[in-house]
Amino acid sequence: MTTVRIPQARKRRNVVAHLFLGLLVVYFLVPLWFLIVASTKDAHGLFAGSAGALWFDKTFAFFGNLGGLFTxxxxxxxxxxxxxxxxxxxxxxxxxxxxxxxxxxxxxxxxxxxxxxxxxxxxxxxxxxxxxxxxxxxxxxxxxxxxxxxxxxxxxxxxxxxxxxxxxxxxxxxxxxxxxxxxxxxxxxxxxxxxxxxxxxxxxxxxxxxxxxxxxxxxxxxxxxxxxxxxxxxxxxxxxxxxxxxxxxxxxxxxxxxxxxxxxxxxxxxxxxxxxxxxxxxxxxxxxxxxxx
The missing domain is CATH 1.10.3720.10 (MetI-like)
Incomplete structure (x- = not known):
């Protein structure tokens, strides 16, 4: 059985290409993630929360926000x-x-x-x-x-x-x-x-x-x-x-x-x-x- 060896230069190009694609994925998913996280916060959590903009707050207000949105x-x-x-x-x-x-x-x-x-x-x-x-x-x-x-x-x-x-x-x-x-x-x-x-x-x-x-x-x-x-x-x-x-x-x-x-x-x-x-x-x-x- 013969094995195909991939040249080191090609491996490096593949790594760079995958890293670039990974950065693009992160770039496009971060705004969506922020939207999902922010929708679970109340007004205080949005502007004065301690968890940060990209993570959930202690108060889970998603359903409360949903009810307020529809009314x-x-x-x-x-x-x-x-x-x-x-x-x-x-x-x-x-x-x-x-x-x-x-x-x-x-x-x-x-x-x-x-x-x-x-x-x-x-x-x-x-x-x-x-x-x-x-x-x-x-x-x-x-x-x-x-x-x-x-x-x-x-x-x-x-x-x-x-x-x-x-x-x-x-x-x-x-x-x-x-x-x-x-x-x-x-x-x-x-x-x-x-x-x-x-x-x-x-x-x-x-x-x-x-x-x-x-x-x-x-x-x-x-x-x-x-x-x-x-x-x-x-x-x-x-x-x-x-x-x-x-x-x-x-x-x-x-x-x-x-x-x-x-x-x-x-x-x-x-x-x-x-x-x-x-x-x-x-x-x-x-x-x-x-x-x-």
Whole structure:
């Protein structure tokens, strides 16, 4: 039996690479750990606790903070959470459907102005979304849609990066030979798309769906500019409102509000974690690529 010896230089590179990855893991997990630890502290533990910011205090106030969160201001946090779910699901699903149709059309159909349209699409990917908020506000204000749920949902339906991703993926993952074979067998364009192309595009569909949902859920500037009714706020704007109140009234009840802000921030990431864990099994693609070669 022969043994393979790994050169010392390669071993050192592996050690350095693992150390770097370990530092990255710590860098990303420390804020989450702080959020979990801080959510178990009361106002006194947050600002005058002896255990430190990254460790638990003697008083375990998680459930008390949770109860205060759900009852504060007549339970408006639950309304904000419901608004975020509505905006994220509606905007995410709508943006995904449009991205699938547009990306598939760009990839598999030849039409006049296709290259120009796709070039404009690529250019729009480079435009920051925050730069479009004010023009979008002016447009929706003229239509009388500001301070409504449509002011958040309609702009969220546009996802140029999702269209680009679907176009690139569909071009490689959906062989033209499969589409031609389906057409020869008598399948129409809609049946060919839904029964042949769409199953092969499933990994990209799930990716675009998650990116769209996360982007809409975390969106702050758009609903901040579009909405003035606190009952329509998503969770991002609502927590931002509480943060402003707590900062301006830090000595008169603002400290206790910080406890609600922290545990509210922790709960706001739970739906995203559930979405990632429940959809990760669909991230397996490329199984049909090369099946005809």
């Amino acid at each position: 504060y201001s007549d339970g408006i946090y639950l309304r904000w959470m419901g608004n975020s779910l509505l905006y994220a699901v509606s905007g995410g699903l709508g943006a995904t459907v449009l991205a699938i149709l547009a990306g598939y059309g760009f990839a598999k159909y030849r039409f006049r102005g296709r290259n120009l349209s796709f070039a404009i699409l690529l250019g729009s990917v480079m435009v920051p979304l925050t730069a479009l908020v004010i023009p979008t506000f002016v447009l929706l204000s003229g239509l009388g849609l500001t301070d409504t749920i449509w002011a958040v949902i309609l702009p969220s339906l546009l996802n140029p990066f999702g269209v680009y991703l679907m176009r690139v993926y569909a071009a490689d993952a959906v062989p033209d030979e499969l589409l031609d074979a389906a057409r020869v067998d008598g399948a129409g364009e809609f049946r060919t798309f839904f029964q042949v192309a769409l199953p092969l595009m499933r990994p990209a569909v799930v990716t675009v769906l998650l990116l769209s949902i996360v982007g809409t859920w975390n969106n702050y500037f758009l609903p901040l500019a579009m909405l003035s009714n606190t009952n329509l706020f998503p969770i991002t704007v609502g927590i931002g409102l509480w943060e402003g109140i707590a900062s301006s009234n830090n000595g008169g009840g603002g400290q206790s509000l910080w406890s609600l802000i922290i545990i509210g921030s922790l709960l706001s990431i739970v739906p995203l974690v559930i979405a990632f864990l429940s959809l990760q099994k669909y991230w397996q693609g490329g199984l049909a690529i090369g099946s005809l070669k």
